[in-house]
Amino acid sequence: MSDDGVAQLGEFEFECGESIPNLEIAYETYGDFTGDNAVLVCHALTGSAHVSGLRRASHGGQATAWWDDIVGPGKAIDTTEYFVVCANVPGSCYGSSGPSSEGPDGEPWGTDFPPVTVGDWTRAQRELLDHLGVPNLHAVVGGSVGGMNALDWAKQHPDHVDRIVAVATAARLDPQCLALDAIARRAITTDANWNGGEYYGGDPPKYGLALARQIGHTMYLSKDSMDRKFGRRSAGRDAARDAFPVDPAAGFFPYRDVESYLDYQAEKFVERFDANSYLYLTRAMDNYDLSAGFESDADALAAFTGEALVLSFTGDWHFTTEQAETLAVAFRQGETPTAHHKITSDHGHDAFLVEPEKVGPPLADFLEAGVSGKAVTDTISSKSDRQFAPVHTSLFGK
Amino acid sequence: MSDDGVAQLGEFEFECGESIPNLEIAYETYGDFTGDNAVLVCHALTGSAHVSGLRRASHGGQATAWWDDIVGPGKAIDTTEYFVVCANVPGSCYGSSGPSSEGPDGEPWGTDFPPVTVGDWTRAQRELLDHLGVPNLHAVVGGSVGGMNALDWAKQHPDHVDRIVAVATAARLDPQCLALDAIARRAITTDANWNGGEYYGGDPPKYGLALARQIGHTMYLSKDSMDRKFGRRSAGRDAARDAFPVDPAAGFFPYRDVESYLDYQAEKFVERFDANSYLYLTRAMDNYDLSAGFESDADALAAFTGEALVLSFTGDWHFTTEQAETLAVAFRQGETPTAHHKITSDHGHDAFLVEPEKVGPPLADFLEAGVSGKAVTDTISSKSDRQFAPVHTSLFGK
Numbered sequence: 001m002s003d004d005g006v007a008q009l010g011e012f013e014f015e016c017g018e019s020i021p022n023l024e025i026a027y028e029t030y031g032d033f034t035g036d037n038a039v040l041v042c043h044a045l046t047g048s049a050h051v052s053g054l055r056r057a058s059h060g061g062q063a064t065a066w067w068d069d070i071v072g073p074g075k076a077i078d079t080t081e082y083f084v085v086c087a088n089v090p091g092s093c094y095g096s097s098g099p100s101s102e103g104p105d106g107e108p109w110g111t112d113f114p115p116v117t118v119g120d121w122t123r124a125q126r127e128l129l130d131h132l133g134v135p136n137l138h139a140v141v142g143g144s145v146g147g148m149n150a151l152d153w154a155k156q157h158p159d160h161v162d163r164i165v166a167v168a169t170a171a172r173l174d175p176q177c178l179a180l181d182a183i184a185r186r187a188i189t190t191d192a193n194w195n196g197g198e199y200y201g202g203d204p205p206k207y208g209l210a211l212a213r214q215i216g217h218t219m220y221l222s223k224d225s226m227d228r229k230f231g232r233r234s235a236g237r238d239a240a241r242d243a244f245p246v247d248p249a250a251g252f253f254p255y256r257d258v259e260s261y262l263d264y265q266a267e268k269f270v271e272r273f274d275a276n277s278y279l280y281l282t283r284a285m286d287n288y289d290l291s292a293g294f295e296s297d298a299d300a301l302a303a304f305t306g307e308a309l310v311l312s313f314t315g316d317w318h319f320t321t322e323q324a325e326t327l328a329v330a331f332r333q334g335e336t337p338t339a340h341h342k343i344t345s346d347h348g349h350d351a352f353l354v355e356p357e358k359v360g361p362p363l364a365d366f367l368e369a370g371v372s373g374k375a376v377t378d379t380i381s382s383k384s385d386r387q388f389a390p391v392h393t394s395l396f397g398k
Numbered sequence: 399m400s401d402d403g404v405a406q407l408g409e410f411e412f413e414c415g416e417s418i419p420n421l422e423i424a425y426e427t428y429g430d431f432t433g434d435n436a437v438l439v440c441h442a443l444t445g446s447a448h449v450s451g452l453r454r455a456s457h458g459g460q461a462t463a464w465w466d467d468i469v470g471p472g473k474a475i476d477t478t479e480y481f482v483v484c485a486n487v488p489g490s491c492y493g494s495s496g497p498s499s500e501g502p503d504g505e506p507w508g509t510d511f512p513p514v515t516v517g518d519w520t521r522a523q524r525e526l527l528d529h530l531g532v533p534n535l536h537a538v539v540g541g542s543v544g545g546m547n548a549l550d551w552a553k554q555h556p557d558h559v560d561r562i563v564a565v566a567t568a569a570r571l572d573p574q575c576l577a578l579d580a581i582a583r584r585a586i587t588t589d590a591n592w593n594g595g596e597y598y599g600g601d602p603p604k605y606g607l608a609l610a611r612q613i614g615h616t617m618y619l620s621k622d623s624m625d626r627k628f629g630r631r632s633a634g635r636d637a638a639r640d641a642f643p644v645d646p647a648a649g650f651f652p653y654r655d656v657e658s659y660l661d662y663q664a665e666k667f668v669e670r671f672d673a674n675s676y677l678y679l680t681r682a683m684d685n686y687d688l689s690a691g692f693e694s695d696a697d698a699l700a701a702f703t704g705e706a707l708v709l710s711f712t713g714d715w716h717f718t719t720e721q722a723e724t725l726a727v728a729f730r731q732g733e734t735p736t737a738h739h740k741i742t743s744d745h746g747h748d749a750f751l752v753e754p755e756k757v758g759p760p761l762a763d764f765l766e767a768g769v770s771g772k773a774v775t776d777t778i779s780s781k782s783d784r785q786f787a788p789v790h791t792s793l794f795g796k
Contacts, residue, residue: 016650115647175624175656176616182657183612189643190605192590197645207588211609214581218574223715226573232687245587247595247677249513252414253685258573259580279645287651289630317621 004028004049006095009127014090018114021104025128026088026095028052030071033083038134039367040125040161041071041086042142042149045216045281046273048094051086052079062094062272067143069356076360077141077367085132089149090124091116091280099276100200111197116280118145118288122152126160136160139367143167143352144319145285151301151327155290158303163370165363167311168352170323171290171297171330177318180219181282184212188275197276207244209275210266212282217265222315222348226258235260243267290330297330307337307370311352311359314342318349325379339371339378402426402447404493407525412488416512419502423526424486424493426450428469431481436532437765438523438559439469439484440540440547443614443679444671446492449484450477460492460670465541467754474758475539475765483530487547488522489514489678497674498598509595514678516543516686520550524558534558537765541565541750542717543683549699549725553688556701561768563761565709566750568721569688569695569728575716578617579680582610586673595674605642607673608664610680615663620713620746624656633658641665688728695728705735705768709750709757712740716747723777737769737776 005027012023028049031037041051048062052071071077071084088096091113098116103109129137140161142150147169154164173181191208193199221229234254235241241255243263294300308331312324321342328340341362345351352359365373403425410421426447429435439449446460450469469475469482486494489511496514501507527535538559540548545567552562571579589606591597619627632652633639639653641661692698706729710722719740726738739760743749750757763771 111645111647113647115650172630174621175628175630175654176619176621178630178654179612179616179624179656179660182654182660183609183616186605186612186642187585187609189645190589190609194643196643207584211581211585211588214577214584215613218577218581221574223572223574223718226577230573232570232573232576244584245592245594247509247587247674249509249511249678249681252513253681256573256576256580258577262577262580276645280647283647283651320621 007128007131009124009131012090012124012127014114015117015119016115020097020114022097023090023124023127024095024097024101025090025124027128027132028086029132030079030084031082033134036136036138037082038129038137039077039082039084040129040137040140040153041067041077041084042121042125042140042146043086043089044142044144044146045285046269046278047146048092049086049088050094052084067353070360070363076356076364078364082138082367083134085129085134087125087128089116089121089281091120091277091284093274093277096124098274099197099280100274108200110200111276113276113280115283117284118148118152119156121149121284122156125149126157137162139163139165141165141167141363142169144169144349145281145288147319148285148288148290151290152288154304154306154308155300158305161304162306163367164304164306164308165311165366166308166327167359168313168316168319168349169327170319171327172288173286174320174323177219178286180215181286184215185279185282187211187215188279191275194275199275204270205275206270209270209273209278210243212278213266213269213273214262217262219318220349222317222346224315224346225348225350228346230256230258230261233257290327297327298333301330301336302334304331304334304336307366308339309362309366309371309376310338310340311362312340312342313345313347313349313351315346316349316351328379337371339366339376341377342379405526405529407522407529410488410522410525412512413515413517414513418495418512420495421488421522421525422493422495422499423488423522425526425530426484427530428477428482429480431532434534434536435480436527436535437475437480437482438527438535438538438551439465439475439482440519440523440538440544441484441487442540442542442544443683444667444676445544446490447484447486448492450482465751468758468761474754474762476762480536480765481532483527483532485523485526487514487519487679489518489675489682491672491675494522496672497595497678498672506598508598509674511674511678513681515682516546516550517554519547519682520554524555535560537561537563539563539565539761540567542567542747543679543686545717546683546686546688549688550686552702552704552706553698556703559702560704561765562702562704562706563709563764564706564725565757566711566714566717566747567725568717569725570686571684572718572721575617576684578613579684582613583677583680585609585613586677589673592673597673602668603673604668607668607671607676608641610676611664611667611671612660615660617716618747620715620744622713622744623746623748626744628654628656628659631655688725695725696731699728699734700732702729702732702734705764706737707760707764707769707774708736708738709760710738710740711743711745711747711749713744714747714749726777735769737764737774739775740777
């Protein structure tokens, strides 16, 4: 069984205080709801509700399911066992309300759309689940900024969720990533076609969005993965070289594999994503701070009584293993049974998407059995310690 | 004694095969030439000939000397002892021939200026030294791409230089840095004001150049240094917030210290640097490969009979300590007495400029006494090993 659609959630007040008359949330569900088997999957920055399976044509979404290796029948998040819900976040452009969706005047909202926060995503998801008749969640699973979204569930609705899986994420971005996101936004807003966000029906700011995406892509890879994928090799073809204007002197130098890759990816991306949404969603990510409104991350998580799995990747510099450990410590301070499963990978941040064979087993076993799950490892050595770990000791003992 | 000026070097053929009728090289010298005390200092990407001392008004250059803490009377490169020469590289915009300088038709060259390489810089410097009556160099010292320039001296003119000091550099850029440089160039060429490089006399592509500089600045810092300098703090002032166009939703979110810093730095930079030069010089850096034309880096350095000091910084992700070690290994393979002096710093790539107290002592002692210099340390343990190190063993023994 699966379902998709666009839920009409009525008036919605955003964290900023502004409201829109009708929040639309595009969603997909997989499997049957039995009352206690719901798993909410939160997508990353440019993801959609389309997390698994074949293309569904009923509303906007990515052509390729973004986590099809992980979510589906017999997969790590087994849709024959769990009722999986994935929703496009407000502010995005894949069927949910956002800058490119139609406002009350029949025109796209553009930059009149209210600013959105990760907290707004969580509340919209809560409303969607009410709409679907799902009071409680077995788990919330998310990667990257979707992991922040999962953390926000533990903070905002600690009694509505039993298990949190925070993949390749952190309690907040570090200033290096804030800088790169800020530069990406400036690439969009300085594109003459951006025009204050009023480009719908005209030429979109494709160069600015392409640059933003290329900055993002570089953040998703690692030095090692780029070395392996591209090295300093010439592309041996100039296929995408005309993606950007170039000066004559460029012809003396090789068009490198790494450039060809970035140009090709950017060209595909600008066809599928809205530039204003990119501004809105990166701001939501940059602004997220788990501890906001509390004394600390641990305080923000203190009311959560379930279990937590923090998955991190050694080659990830967007969200580092050190940030993941800090997050695990915060969970443990509230006596939450927590495992920080650190995966050795040189794939960078992308690892959570491209190494399903490493992500799937601990994820599946954690959904089944919590931190005691067979494939779940931890940065603290013994499984019994996981539940009653003395804080600040032996975190890297393993 | 010091001198500055613009040398008229006549017709110059670039590595690409194109020529210009008269290569002009802006240079400064400090101290007196005694026949064996000349030190060539090579500047980094956006540097000028103005390495030390007060502003000289006679030709274009940076208002502030870029390595004044290191070069001067009584400093690490002591101008009472050494005759120091620093020259602005061809392709730059501080008085030497480049895209913004006047071409044969009396107009700026623009993108008709030939592509330049690090090898062209070396040859232009060789010609300048001939012009100044300096046959041989005691040392060539350079940081960042200026370090590549120093390495190129060991490769192109092994008999003309006794000591090489390669600071915060590598035999070649890694693909992650190639990617970020490529994105920076795209930011310039997609700025509508770039106009194929024909913007002189009109509005320059200041947004594109600003973005390029901001990408660069992020590369020059480290996660740790950004954390210490900015954290996630709000700027507490909106002084530079109007540097770029912004959408209304931005007002809900803080304008952060890190953004304020990047915006302020970018605003200053676009006043002082030429966008076409940024394209040309980053291409020269990206294209540099010490091993080009040889079997390996070691082969390229094999004819060099002097001594080498490789200085690296632990927090530098633009040019890593691993790359520095690889470079030191290449020097050692040719039995060059080599020290890899690794400096612990969280300042990132900028450390070579902002931590003169760590750079100065090993640099001064190496100029004086080679690898046996008192403050010179190495990644291999004993000083006697430095000169006759078995290759491939115990490189990280210290």
